[in-house]
Amino acid sequence: MSAREQPATPPARRGLQAVTGETFSFADAVGGVRGVVETVLPGTLFVVVYVASRDLGWSLAAAAVSGLVAVAVRLAQRTPVTQALGGLAGIAVGVIWAWRSGEAGNFFAIGLWTNAAYLVLVLASILARWPAVGLVVEALRAGLTAERAREQSAEGANPFAGMTAWRADRALVRRYTVATWLWVGMFALRLAVQVPLYLDDSVGWLGTARLVLGVPLWGLVLWLTWAVVRGAHPHALAPEQPAEAR
Template sequence: MSAPATVEELVRQRLSAALGGWRGVVDSAVAPLAFLVGWLTTRDLLVSVGASIAVMLVALVVRVVRRETLQFAVGGILVTAVAALVASRTGRAQDVFLPGILLNLALSVVFVVSMVTRWPVVGFLVGAVTEEPTAWRRDRGIVSLCQKLTALLLAGYLVRVAVQLPLYLAGNTTALAVTKLALGWPLLLLGVVVAGVMLLKGRTPLQAPHAAAAEE
């Protein structure tokens, strides 16, 4: 892969590596889809949760066979397992979605704080696949772009909480399952498209670290 010449090209490369590409999107969609199908056909909590875990295990096996990274499949299994544990303890089907709602709420707070302090979360995603995790902070162009991308991701978290929390409080499990799926990978894909337009249109030149330091 050629060295990036612009801020947008750099961020595009680093985000692709950090988010797992299309396979990461697919892995995030199979569990809620399996739960929805199981719930609509059986109205049985254990069957629906079991279907979610089963498809995640299949995704894990596929990744092992293909010798691909396991972090996204394992992460999906852990999230699904936590949701299943909570629901099994309470006996309420809507509690399957409580950990996800709380996670989105917590991420919203983290993203807001990161933007206010001008250490946007997306910057750390960029830095996570570099030898210098905070080197991006020295380039004002990257910081500005990461602020915009962080705001874009924040909007998705806020939408999920705003839609799903009232449904959870109302105990509407079917609507929760549908919105979990609709606001999962489709919303993520929409965000990727918008981010892609931002990254493709921009032509912000990479600023040399010594030049950035001299300007501060």
């Protein structure tokens, strides 16, 4: 096969998209090296500067500047800025909260509240027998986008059928319930470790715990979710044989 005939490299699957693939790449799932750096650098700089100087202003400035630089570099290189902008928004909330309160620990408060909200949502989805991982993964499998939903509605089809059909299969429901419990465990573990540190105002240890229980734990849970979910649709994973081979 010539270079022109070689198939294009498929786009990297990030976040929950990674659990729908036939293979799993930890690097791609967590956003690659660049994505990891953009995620962990602001919090790391905040902790390092604060522990070294005990100056809240300089610590917040270091975190904010790192987020702004990440967005500026992506804009200059004309690469997608969604991940960097999302991180910048979280940094902005943390900076404002910590600055107004004068408490360094409040830089991480938004993360605690976010994890608590996700914990409640995923637990509620399990209790309602609509496990959240099933909803998200089946939506991704069905390719549910705003454009596709409009097209299906115009054709008279239910654009949400792919998100709900799986609930008729009890085995699938059980599989997605197990996967959703993994996410319950992740959010609960983060809160169990970080909330006491936040209440004790142990900023250095809180920042360290956030780093350890951030990208590494997220990547691990994505991989475990993939291991549970990948067998849910075996017919989608097996390549179709040519007619002469049947």
